[in-house]
Amino acid sequence: MTTDRPRRPKDPFAAAEAMFAKKRQPDIGTGALPTAKELVSIRIDRDVVEHFQANGPGWQERMNAALRAAAIADGMDPLPKE
Numbered sequence: 001m002t003t004d005r006p007r008r009p010k011d012p013f014a015a016a017e018a019m020f021a022k023k024r025q026p027d028i029g030t031g032a033l034p035t036a037k038e039l040v041s042i043r044i045d046r047d048v049v050e051h052f053q054a055n056g057p058g059w060q061e062r063m064n065a066a067l068r069a070a071a072i073a074d075g076m077d078p079l080p081k082e
Contacts, residue, residue, distance in 0.1 A: 052059040052066075072078050 049059075052063045055062070068076075068078075
């Protein structure tokens, strides 16, 4: 009699470990995703946040642009535009 069930692994512990093992992410290197955003937690003075929020939605993008301009002025190479 044949069944559609797969055979049991010889070592169930090893099979479980393999199934739940964290898959290794490929190393994409620096700059592979130049437009990717990263979620960070940062403390910023309340008056600075209010300044950027005063013009309504998009304040985080405006803050990012200001930080980018400051970093470029400090010597950071601008990211390539794609």
